[in-house]
Amino acid sequence: MNVVTVFGGESFEVETGKKLVLALEDNGVNILHRCGGNAKCTTCRVEVMAGGYQEVTHKEKKAFTDKGIDNLLHDDCLRLSCQIIVNGDITVRPILTVESTGKSAGPRPAD
Structure with a gap:
């Protein structure tokens, strides 16, 4: 099993x-x-x-570029959690949450 740690939260x-x-x-x-x-x-x-999750997928690069925020990929070590497959321990800080935005989460991603 792998351990996912949420910065300031639980593991x-x-x-x-x-x-x-x-x-x-x-x-x-x-x-x-x-x-x-x-x-x-x-x-x-x-x-x-923290964790060895630096490989950005083509889909991620395109999404960040399309939104005009591609500088965040490397400057701030941002990734799309829908594109990360857990294969080791990782520590992350979610950027946008229901609580911080007041928006609904959206449809559940497929497995």
Whole structure:
């Protein structure tokens, strides 16, 4: 099992191969995922604070570029939680949550 730690929050175990966005949601983190986990809206972004998750997918690069925030990928170590497959321990800080925005999370991403 892998340990996902939410900065300033809890840690929980997650099986290898699970999408980070689902791991967060299933463990009480109300992260936004307005496009349903399709790497289009960038609302599920997290700051990766620790862990070996530096490889950005093509879909992520395109989403960040389309939104005009591609500088955040490397400057702030931001990733889309819908594109991260948990395969080791990771510490993240969710950027947009239901609580911080007042918006609904969005449709549950597919497994």
